[in-house]
Amino acid sequence: MATLRLTIRSQATVKSIGRIAVSHLRNPASRSFSHASQRQSAATAESTAPRVQHAGPLYSQTTQPINYSSTIKIPIDGEAVEFDSIFLRDACVCPECVDVSSTNKNFATSDIPSDIEGSFRGISTTNGQESAIVHWNRDAQGWSSEHVTTIPIDTLQRLAAGDKRTHISHFKPSNRVFWDSKTMEANNNFIDFAEYKNTDKAVYQALKMLESHGLVFLRNVPDSTSTDSGASITDVVSRIGPLRSTFYGLTWDVRSVPKAINVAYTNKFLGLHTDLCYLDLTPQYQILHSMRAKAPGGESMFADSFKAAETLRQTHPKLFEALVRFPVTFHYYNAGQSYRQIRCTVELEDKNDLNSPIKNTNWSPPFQGPFALDIGSRDGGKALREFHEASQKFEDLISAPENVFELRMNEGECVLFDNRRVLHARREFDPTKGERWLKGAYLDRDVFASRLARLEEQYGT
Ligand SMILES: [Fe+2]
Ligand SMILES: [Zn+2]
Structure with a gap:
């Protein structure tokens, strides 16, 4: 039988968050009791006493009367923070409300009566996790009066701290390292494939490097051509999660072929770019495995577009804004396909705040289509000319030799990079003198974020 420890926190100080007005909580009662006996007592009380007092016997040593209301104060880090009753009821993670096996919620927000009232009853600690305990007046239909809501304190802490996360963030801006070629030379460590394949720690190392630099290399990846x-x-991608399929297939080949359907499949120089800007769901990560590297030339190049954009934000704020605001057309109309997207070069976490962290970049000159007429001619071309100047500065920054990390991908080496941050390019090569062949694949951001979040629990500090 699990034992809950219940403590009514005392001497809480006052805190006001948003519309929240907060008063002191003074209730120096503290005791232990078993969950089962609590339920039993509550049930007994329910049958004989007015509902508002149903938990009364449990708190007989409490001098403070039990108040139910539509706003509920909970002490967090010594301060009383006020929450709406619907918010707290909706956030209940008790085994009745959230299925233990599937972790699915067993009720809908719309099931909660608008006049529900709650009463904070203390903090319980189970397996080291502190939770707020709340009882209800006019609970959702189907929930008995014995229902006790438990909400992890750390969830409430994040909320009280103003955490505005709406998703598991795969970009923690604070973990980013903006790099130039020297930094990347210094920071790059090839991870051995066998270690990566056999240990989660090596996968974690690779994903952390992808999070911070957007670029990581493996070596000794076996040749599986036979x-x-x-x-x-x-194998490489599956260690993170399922591959992302596109019309190029689950995996695809970058090699020189006659009548290529994509400039990548020629031997020509290919400038710095993002892949698949013309898709709504542009793959976040790209993986390239060098199968054959016998042709002279064909060196790979990478550049941190976030560093370039950050530089522009500091030195030329107007041009940075043009990259954030000016919509560019990307398209692929070939080989039976028709894809088109209009999007800006720099996407911010909050597009209304020019100081907010960069979320993604979109840069793919070979796949640009004509600007939409209403966009290209807006303001008599003023916006276009501003973007034009910004694009020149941006190109200068990304392709400056000191910003480009260049290397020849030897056979058996594999690169994983953030396709929405790290631009890639390759030098021209001579296919008549030997073969150059890269095998490619994509990976979605959700898959990466999920894997990293779970590894973080295991290996994070
Ligand atoms: Fe590419
Ligand atoms: Zn519940």
């Missing part, structure tokens, strides 16, 4: 040339890259 069976399935995509087998090794599938």
